[in-house]
Amino acid sequence: MLVNSEQIIEAIIETIQMVSFSLLFSAILGIPLGILLVVTRKGHLLENVVIFNVLNGIINIFRSVPFIILLVAMIPVTRFIVGSSIGTAAAVVPLVFYAGPYIARLVENSLLEVDPGVLEAAEAMGATPWQVISKFLLPEALSSLVLALTIATIGLVGASAMAGAVGGGGIGDLAITYGYQRFDTITMFITVAILIVIVQGLQSLGNILAKKIRRR
Template identity: 50%
Template sequence: MQAFYSRWGNVIFKATIETFQMVTIAMFFAVLIGLPLGVLLTLTRKNGSLENRWVYQGLNTLINLIRSIPFIILLFYILPFTKLLVGTSIGVKGVIVPLVVHTAPFVARLMESALLEVDRGVVEAYEAMGVSTPKIIWYVIIREARPAIVLGLTMAIIALIGATAMAGLVGAGGLGNLAYSYGHLRYEVSVMHTTVLLLIVLVQCLQSLGNHLATRLRKE
């Protein structure tokens, strides 16, 4: 155990930090894009507060198109765009763009589903009182949907962790790249087992945290 830690400790720690960097940065921008899209999808759909068939169909089609492309294909397909935007297509910096493009539509769908769970009668009551649409969105719809939003974001983060594993193919680093480069290509079985164990623990902790937060929000 001591020999393994001495040899691989720093490498595994560095890979773990890289995974956290990719997930944190990509998730921040995905929520920044996905949450407004989810709200817009909810409001512009049929019988929504801002019903607009053309806006809804346009967003719906765009989101479906992006979500239909597997991440590994999207990763290479938008390499020129990634390089144009951030100046590189490798490393942690180079994989953030495809991770955001891949995750934002998923977040938008999760947010749409969460917001649609809010009782329409509650929204109509506030509309009848003359409360403005922005206030209804923030203080009523999003507030009522917080438990579902937390669970949805938890699901998105876990899916994003899986995507970062494939990002190692462009030299992004992270636990996925560690498992592939050392565990698979160099037949370091102990590294592979350690990486898998770390990912299992990480996912379990995130899911437990998400469930706990959602439960607390339901009680408020």
């Protein structure tokens, strides 16, 4: 049985849903963590060695685990949170735990690129730590942050495809169920082509947004 257009469209929608919700919750988790990693490091705004080392260690642990292993290891947690270990909603949980620390690292790298002189000038003007972060640090790094989130989104697209290995739905599930298990070469080519188009579109959009922000 060959895959039909309705199944392809449904798989694309499921992938978009997985990536969108995962990106939202991962950003909510990862962006504050990335900011904390920067401001609590030695010599920065809110230097705190204990907080920095704890956060740095936790993020390193999650970043060290391959997603396919994390996906399986988190099945009990996923089942507890959403009541099931398969399906699109279930795939979001491990995707968030995978992408959250990843986004934190990307945000950290972006913020560390900001000229220290800008922050020193803000502090010299009497700005509070929160004002330095919100009015100087984040705006100065905004273009880089857009590119960082673009990279994270593309990573989530790839991870969502891997989620198909455990019935996560989406394009990955379609590729495994029809392309791999049924030796359907055409379906495999279609799914790969769709993923390429999605990634190219996301990267182009991210580049355009980042360029516009830099011009401003």
